[in-house]
Amino acid sequence: MNSRLKSFSHAFRGLCDAVRNETNIKIHVIAAILVITFGLFLQLSSIEWLIVLFCIGLVISMEIINTAIEQLADAISTDFHPKIKSAKDMAAGAVLISAIMAFIIGLLIFVPKLFQLCQTQA
C-alpha cells in the first residue's frame, strides 16, 4: 500500500479505536451530533458553522490526545510517578479548557438564536 495511504489508514484506525473504547469520546461525539442537529434546526450562518465545527473538532481532538497520553503513560508505568501525574493532569487540563471555551462559544451562538426564535413564535 502507498505509504501516504497507510498513514491515513493508521490515523483512521486510531480514530475508530478512540470512539469505540473511550466513553468520554463517545459522549463528545453524541454532543457534537446534537449540536449539529440543533444548528441545522436554527439555521446557523456560514461563520457560525465555521466556529461551531472548529470547536467540535478541537474538543474531540483534545480528548483523543488526552487518551493517547494516558495510554502512553500507562504503558510506561502504572506505578505512581509525579511526572506521569503532571502529564496526565496537564492533558486533562487542556481538554477542560477547550470544553469550557466551546461551551461558552456555544452559549454565545445558540442563546441569541433561541431568543430570536421565541420572539418570532410569540
Ligand SMILES: Nc1ncnc2c1ncn2[C@@H]1O[C@H](COP(=O)(O)OP(=O)(O)OP(=O)(O)O)[C@@H](O)[C@H]1O
Ligand atoms: N502512574 C501514575 N502516577 C501518578 N499519578 C497518576 C498515575 N496514573 C494516574 N494518575 C493520576 O490519576 C488521575 C487519573 O488518571 P487516569 O489514568 O485514571 O485517568 P482518568 O481521569 O480516569 O481519565 P479518563 O476518565 O479520561 O479515562 C491523573 O490525572 C493523575 O493525576
